[in-house]
Amino acid sequence: FFIFPVVLKASTGLGDLGMGEQLHGLVIKRQFVSNKYVANALIDMYGKCGCLHDAKMVLETMPERNCVSWNSIVTACAASGVAFEALEYLEKMESLGGLMPNIVSWSAAIGGFTQTGYDEEALELFHVMLAAGVEPNARTLATVLPACARLKAWFSGREIHGYVTRHEYMSNAFVINGLLNVYRRCGDMHNALKIFLKFSIRNIVAFNTMIVGYCENGEVGKAKELFDGMDLARICKDTITWNSMISGYIDNGKYEEALNMFRHMQTKEGVEADTFTLGSALNACADMAALRQGKQIHAYAIARCLQTNAFVGGALVEMYCRCHDLAAAQMAFNGITDRDLTSWNALISGYSRCNKAEDIDNLFHKMRAEGLEPNSYTWNGMIAGHIENGHMESVLRLFSKMQSMNLKPD
């Protein structure tokens, strides 16, 4: 009766589907399924465990549904990645259930879109919600802001900024940092700084966002100031902080600084270089054609067993190719455990740049034999290599071959 919802919630939290199913059986035996609270908890449990079908079954068989029942099914769809179906249930809630969607319903449906990359749809639905006279809460804002950021929807960000200013109570870290990120993605560091200074969240994520923003804006000096200022603010730098600063230096052509930072990082307690760190550091070596330093990082990668990772491996391949050491590149490639298209692309463009036309055909076929189809990067890499080596006839030949494979040039 009263304890089933609570116990079901616990099994949901643990992601324990088996336990949830057992409870379902028990609930049926005792005829508690007709209880709204119990049934709603069941919908939620199935939804979160990825059993959308079972969640729907519960919804359909329960004698009467309330707002939470519909919200749970909307959430279930969103969690299963079927955003448009979530939207359908939002509509059915009103048409079939005769209930008006509340803020939870709207937020859940919007979340369905942001989680699957339908950013325009998420933002559009957010505006539909506002037009319907429903006031957003902090969670709603935290859900739409990443979509705004990716879309570089400065105006929507401004709108939410104004809203948050008028309703201070909803300015939690998720919202403020989300807003900060919208401005930084729009390249508007002026407004980003305003928010950063005005709202006193200023946690590690806020610092990291600002550092990235300044680096992208060509203001590495400002980024470094913030980086150094973190100790004073008594914020402990994490791997993301270091990675952001390192790749920021690289993007601004300051390779030496990037590698110094990488070395500095290794002396610090509590932070470990990860695949991002190594990938970035290797890119710096590739751009400088610094084979010696690249090899050092390679050794470090092996010591940490990170050379099998596709990202690090790809960066190694790239680095060796830039240094014209194809044998080493091939070895690094072979060491990648789960190679993907990008690994192949790196190797192919390397062979191409080094004028090894015969090997490319070979690689090309091996790649397809592994079930991977060339994409535009593959072709660009091959073509760019031929151009560098002055084989204009081959370029034209490749170009027509590419078109015969139904790929459009870009």
Add this chain to the structure above:
RNA sequence: UCCAGCUUCGCU
């Protein structure tokens, strides 16, 4: 009983 992608990386 229901709603959260806060920030960093790779192949032209």
